[in-house]
Each structure stands twice: as structure tokens, then as C-alpha cells.
Amino acid sequence: MTLPLHVRDCVVRNRGGRVLVNVPHLDLLPGASLGIRGPSGAGKSTFLYALAGLLEGMDGEVHWGDTDLLTMSSARRASFRAANIGMIFQDFLLFEELDAAANASLAAMYLPKARRTGVKTRAMAQLAHLGLDASARSVASYSGGERQRVAIARALANEATILLADEPTASLDRAAADALIEDLVNRVRDHGTTLIAVSHDARLLDRMDRVLGLEDGQVAAGALP
Amino acid sequence: MMDLWDSLSALMQDIVLTVALLLPALILWRLVLRGFAPRPLIGALLWRFRWANALFVLLIAVSVGMGLGLLAQERGLREGTARAADKFDLVVTAPGSEITMMLATVYLQPSDVPLLDGATYQAIAAHKNVSIAAPLAFGDSFGASSVVGTTAEFVQHLSDGKIEGRLWESTAEAVIGARTPLQIGDAFEPAHGVGDAAEHDAHDADLTVVGRIGYTGTPWDRAVLVPIETIWEVHGLASGHAPGRSDQIGPPFDPDYFPGTPAIVVRADAMWANYALRSEFTRDAQTMAFFPGAVLSNLHRLMGDIRQAMSLMSLVTQCLVAASVLLGLFILSRLFMRQMALLRALGAPARFVFAVLWSYCTTLLVAGSVLGLGLGWITAMVLSRIISARTDILISARLSWTEFHYLAGFVSLMTLLSLLPALAVLRKPIVDGLRG
Numbered sequence: 001m002t003l004p005l006h007v008r009d010c011v012v013r014n015r016g017g018r019v020l021v022n023v024p025h026l027d028l029l030p031g032a033s034l035g036i037r038g039p040s041g042a043g044k045s046t047f048l049y050a051l052a053g054l055l056e057g058m059d060g061e062v063h064w065g066d067t068d069l070l071t072m073s074s075a076r077r078a079s080f081r082a083a084n085i086g087m088i089f090q091d092f093l094l095f096e097e098l099d100a101a102a103n104a105s106l107a108a109m110y111l112p113k114a115r116r117t118g119v120k121t122r123a124m125a126q127l128a129h130l131g132l133d134a135s136a137r138s139v140a141s142y143s144g145g146e147r148q149r150v151a152i153a154r155a156l157a158n159e160a161t162i163l164l165a166d167e168p169t170a171s172l173d174r175a176a177a178d179a180l181i182e183d184l185v186n187r188v189r190d191h192g193t194t195l196i197a198v199s200h201d202a203r204l205l206d207r208m209d210r211v212l213g214l215e216d217g218q219v220a221a222g223a224l225p
Numbered sequence: 226m227m228d229l230w231d232s233l234s235a236l237m238q239d240i241v242l243t244v245a246l247l248l249p250a251l252i253l254w255r256l257v258l259r260g261f262a263p264r265p266l267i268g269a270l271l272w273r274f275r276w277a278n279a280l281f282v283l284l285i286a287v288s289v290g291m292g293l294g295l296l297a298q299e300r301g302l303r304e305g306t307a308r309a310a311d312k313f314d315l316v317v318t319a320p321g322s323e324i325t326m327m328l329a330t331v332y333l334q335p336s337d338v339p340l341l342d343g344a345t346y347q348a349i350a351a352h353k354n355v356s357i358a359a360p361l362a363f364g365d366s367f368g369a370s371s372v373v374g375t376t377a378e379f380v381q382h383l384s385d386g387k388i389e390g391r392l393w394e395s396t397a398e399a400v401i402g403a404r405t406p407l408q409i410g411d412a413f414e415p416a417h418g419v420g421d422a423a424e425h426d427a428h429d430a431d432l433t434v435v436g437r438i439g440y441t442g443t444p445w446d447r448a449v450l451v452p453i454e455t456i457w458e459v460h461g462l463a464s465g466h467a468p469g470r471s472d473q474i475g476p477p478f479d480p481d482y483f484p485g486t487p488a489i490v491v492r493a494d495a496m497w498a499n500y501a502l503r504s505e506f507t508r509d510a511q512t513m514a515f516f517p518g519a520v521l522s523n524l525h526r527l528m529g530d531i532r533q534a535m536s537l538m539s540l541v542t543q544c545l546v547a548a549s550v551l552l553g554l555f556i557l558s559r560l561f562m563r564q565m566a567l568l569r570a571l572g573a574p575a576r577f578v579f580a581v582l583w584s585y586c587t588t589l590l591v592a593g594s595v596l597g598l599g600l601g602w603i604t605a606m607v608l609s610r611i612i613s614a615r616t617d618i619l620i621s622a623r624l625s626w627t628e629f630h631y632l633a634g635f636v637s638l639m640t641l642l643s644l645l646p647a648l649a650v651l652r653k654p655i656v657d658g659l660r661g
Contacts, residue, residue: 106568109265
């Protein structure tokens with residue numbers, strides 16, 4: 001089930017107490033797509049990590065549906081991510097020694113036995129859908145675009161309803177980036193998945209329902225349409 | 226509980242002890258990996274750092290192998306020296322050092338020692354509980370082989386009757402040990418003395434080899450055995466027999482014509498009789514009777530402290546090597562901090578990440594230990610061959626349950642210590658790990 005996002009007074013500080021991100025208010029409907037843009041160091045990725053529940057010691061509220069991530073233990077947040085969130089990173093973060101299928105079905109290694117087959121089946125289906133063969137060669141031999149597709153298949157193999165992407169096209173050439181944007185957006189539209197993507201890529205941001213601008217950790221004036 | 230333990234066979238006790246020592250590692254393995262299937266990931270990490278991993282495994286293997294090899298060797302040496310003394314139940318010599326006399330008689334390391342006279346020999350040989358009383362006369366040599374004068378009966382006893390060819394029938398004939406560098410039919414001239422000080426032309430005697438005894442795994446395998454009358458004869462002494470019987474070979478000897486013998490090996494007809502004979506023939510200023518086995522066991526007991534120190538040092542060395550390896554793994558684990566952070570970002574439970582790292586460390590430790598077991602076996606075998614070649618004492622150092630217990634304890638201890646680098650990785654914030 002796709003979850004709505006409600007963020008209230010979300011403040012992330014560094015160890016010295018300096019405010020890195022301050023987002024007073026953000027609501028996102030289930031199945032919507034949100035781009036986050038801003039100059040380097042504006043706190044875009046930090047905010048994305050905050051939405052994934054990867055940061056400790058934050059203030060405010062980050063609600064996914066009825067779940068307030070900030071009041072949960074790190075173990076329960078991990079469990080929430082495993083059940084609901086798929087993450088995509090700029091440099092793919094794949095296990096180079098494993099093949100595409102093993103990377104895409106990574107979650108099968110730590111999920112309960114009963115769910116492993118489902119994850120593996122969905123991983124294979126996602127790979128096929130994204131035009132990748134599930135051959136036994138390691139992903140080290142794949143191109144950047146292919147690797148990012150494997151990462152998308154990994155993010156979706158566990159039926160994630162929320163996709164959080166951190167600069168998903170930054171390591172790809174234009175053609176590969178455009179193809180990936182197409183895949184990502186279609187996938188989100190077809191399945192009603194919520195997508196939040198941090199990016200400098202105007203073409204990706206153009207395809208988002210909404211775009212949030214961040215500057216020096218603060219929401220840029222008039223950034224939310 | 227102790228009764229139950231005592232009721233188990235020795236093999237069962239060893240198995241139970243090995244399992245008990247491995248139990249902490251097995252429980253840990255079960256607890257840490259329960260509900261997960263991380264094998265492909267562990268394989269990926271092992272493969273990614275294969276050269277560093279191979280080096281770690283090798284370091285552990287060498288330290289474990291050397292420790293096990295030395296322990297096995299030390300035990301093999303004890304067993305080998307004890308086995309070499311098996312045929313020497315009781316030895317009677319002139320009073321002096323039991324160790325010197327044991328080295329001379331059992332291990333053929335001759336020394337200048339006083340002789341026992343004919344009356345003493347007669348008293349021993351005629352004793353009602355004595356079944357064999359064999360005089361041993363040493364001091365001559367052929368090359369590196371000691372030439373020992375004795376009786377045919379002792380040769381039979383020493384070889385358990387396994388003799389190729391035949392026993393001597395005259396003082397010009399000799400029987401050789403299995404590894405003596407002579408052949409049946411060869412003629413040779415014994416030298417007076419042994420080693421560099423041997424006088425090669427001192428004896429005008431040509432002896433012919435007529436028999437070869439079976440392999441005993443003792444220094445006697447390189448000896449040349451001759452009738453004791455031959456030794457007396459080449460030294461210009463009486464023949465041990467009254468005139469008119471001077472062609473006789475072997476007992477009985479005539480005390481009046483008995484030139485003397487450095488040692489007499491005594492075999493009693495019953496075990497208990499050995500003790501009676503020992504006290505009977507231990508006479509101040511006249512004779513000394515001792516059990517080579519008991520002298521050896523005293524020596525081993527004295528060396529027991531050294532053995533324990535050696536075991537401890539070997540264990541400490543192994544733990545230090547393993548600790549260095551763990552430190553290496555700790556440093557290495559920082560290289561895949563990003564992958565671990567990724568797993569946690571994807572929602573993997575902390576225990577899964579912990580299980581991957583712990584299994585990775587444990588795989589290296591177990592692989593090193595198993596390889597070390599093989600290396601220990603090879604080390605023990607090579608050392609055994611070298612020592613056997615040098616001493617002629619058959620050392621068959623095999624890995625025994627002691628080594629398995631030792632290894633099981635080591636593996637358990639190190640798997641527990643492997644928890645530390647795994648825990649250290651979990652302490653790093655996920656986002657710091659993701660950013661590399």
C-alpha cells in the first residue's frame with residue numbers, strides 16, 4: 001500500500017549543532033513524484049536520508065502514513081525500510097562480485113525464508129522488464145546504465161512503494177540517463193509508487209510532479225509549486 | 226556426572242571434549258546466522274579481497290601448523306624414545322649415572338664405564354626369576370655403527386626372532402641391524418672406539434655378516450651385533466669360557482674366565498620379579514639396577530614443565546597472530562564499510578550485517594585453522610623424519626586428539642574475538658558509511 005508523506009519541522013544538525021537541513025512543512029500524496037534540487041552542499045541528500053530514517057538525533061516529524069520514523073528505534077526503521085522503501089544511489093552501490101540477479105534479490109538474504117522466493121521472482125521480473133538478461137556474469141562487466149537498472153530492480157524487488165533516489169542519473173551519459181528516467185517514471189506511474197529523487201538533472205526534474213528547492217539547508221523561496 | 230564421564234570410552238571422551246570445545250563457536254554460528262542466507266555475500270567479500278584473505282589464512286595456518294607440529298613432535302619423541310627402551314626391562318651396570326648407562330645401553334651412545342665381573346654376571350644369570358641375562362659390550366665401531374658384543378638370545382629378544390639369514394655360529398660372524406650399511410656376506414674389520422677417535426687398525430679381526438635383524442625403529446637398527454666372545458677376543462681378553470671350551474659361543478659363562486661387561490640386560494619371567502631383581506641387584510659400590518623406562522619417564526616428567534611452557538608459548542603465539550589478523554580484518558572491514566552501510570540503508574537488520582562480517586572473519590579463521598592442521602601434520606612428519614634420521618629412533622609423530630582439542634579451543638576463542646571487528650563496523654553511522 002502506497003503511503004503519503006508528512007514532514008513537519010524536520011531539522012537535521014551536524015555533530016557541532018549546525019543546521020544542515022530545515023524543512024518546516026512538506027506533504028506528498030501517495031504515488032506522487034518529487035524532485036529535490038539545489039546546489040551542491042545544500043542538504044539535498046541529507047534530507048533524502050532523513051526521509052529514509054537513516055539519520056540519528058533529528059528533530060521534528062517524518063510520517064510515512066501513520067508511521068513516525070523519528071520516534072522509532074533504528075532496528076524498527078530498518079524494518080520499515082525493508083518493507084516499504086527502495087533506495088537508488090548515484091554510484092549504484094552494487095556488489096561487484098555478484099551477478100545481476102543476486103544483486104537485485106539482495107533482500108532475499110535477510111528476509112524471512114517464506115518471502116525469499118517472492119523477492120527472487122520479482123527481482124528477475126524487474127530485470128527482464130528493464131531489459132537486462134540475468135546472466136551469471138558479475139555486474140562489474142556492466143555499463144553504468146545497466147548497473148543503475150540493476151539498482152532499480154533491487155529497489156523494487158521487495159515491492160517497495162516508496163523509491164528514494166540520490167542523483168540516479170549523475171554517473172550516466174545523456175542517452176543512458178534519458179533511458180533510465182523513462183524507465184523510472186514509467187515504473188512509478190504504472191505501479192503508483194512514490195518517487196523522491198535528488199538531482200541536478202533538469203530532464204529528470206522536469207518529469208517530476210513537484211520539485212523542492214533547497215539552498216543552504218533551507219527550503220528555497222517559492223520552490224514548492 | 227563423573228561416573229558417567231568415566232564410563233565413556235577414551236575415544237568417546239575425546240569426541241565429547243572436542244565438541245564441547247567447539248560448542249561456543251557452534252552456538253555463536255547458530256545464533257548469529259539464524260534466519261539469514263548470507264553465503265553469496267560472504268563469498269563476494271572473500272573474493273573481493275582474495276589476496277589479502279589468502280595472506281591472512283596463510284598466517285593463521287603457519288602459526289597453527291607450527292604449534293600443532295611441535296606438540297605432536299614432542300609427543301612423538303617421547304613415545305619413540307619410550308618404545309626404543311621397550312626391550313630393556315631392567316639393566317644392571319656398575320654404579321654411576323643411570324642416564325649415562327641408559328644412553329649407552331638403550332640408545333648406543335657409548336661411554337667409558339666400569340665393568341661388571343663374572344661373579345656378578347653369574348649371580349644374575351643364575352637367578353631363578355631371570356629368563357634372559359644378556360651381557361652387552363660396546364666401545365668398538367664400524368663407520369657410524371656401534372659394534373656391540375652380546376648373546377644370540379638377546380639378538381632373538383631384540384628382533385622378536387625376525388632375522389634374515391642366520392645367527393652367528395662363530396666369533397668371526399656378525400649380525401647387523403636393518404639399516405646398517407653392510408650386506409649379508411660382507412666382511413669388515415671393527416675399529417677400536419667410536420667416532421673420530423676410533424682406531425681403525427687396532428683390531429686384527431675380519432668379521433663376516435651372516436644375518437640381518439628386522440627393523441626395530443631404535444638405534445640398534447644401525448648396530449653391528451657380534452658374539453660377546455668376539456669383543457673379548459679382539460681385545461686380547463679371556464673368552465668367557467674355561468680352557469677346552471674356548472670354542473663355545475654364548476652362555477653359560479665361566480666366572481673365572483669372564484673378562485667383564487659394561488652392562489647386563491635382564492628380562493624377568495614375570496613383571497613383579499623385575500622389582501625384586503632391581504632391589505636385589507642395587508648394591509652399593511657393586512652394582513646398579515635400573516628400569517630404563519622409569520629413567521625415561523623421570524626425564525619426561527622433568528621435561529614436562531618445558532612441554533607445558535612450549536604449549537603455552539605456542540598458544541600465545543597463535544593468539545597473537547590471530548589477533549594481528551583480526552586487527553588486519555578490522556582495517557580491511559573499513560574498506561567495505563560502504564557495502565555494509567548500503568545493506569543497512571536497504572533495510573537489512575543490523576544482525577544480518579553483523580552476521581556477514583562475523584562469518585567473513587570466521588571463515589578466514591577456520592580456513593586458516595584447517596590448513597594449519599594439514600601444515601601441522603606435514604611439519605610433524607618432516608621433523609619426525611629428520612629426527613629419526615639423526616637419532617635412529619623411530620619417531621612417528623601423528624596428530625592426536627590433543628591437537629584437535631587444542632585447535633577446537635583456538636577456533637572457539639577466535640570466533641568469539643571475531644565479534645569485535647564485526648561490532649566495530651556496526652558502530653559507524655549509516656550515512657557516514659554511505660558517503661565513504
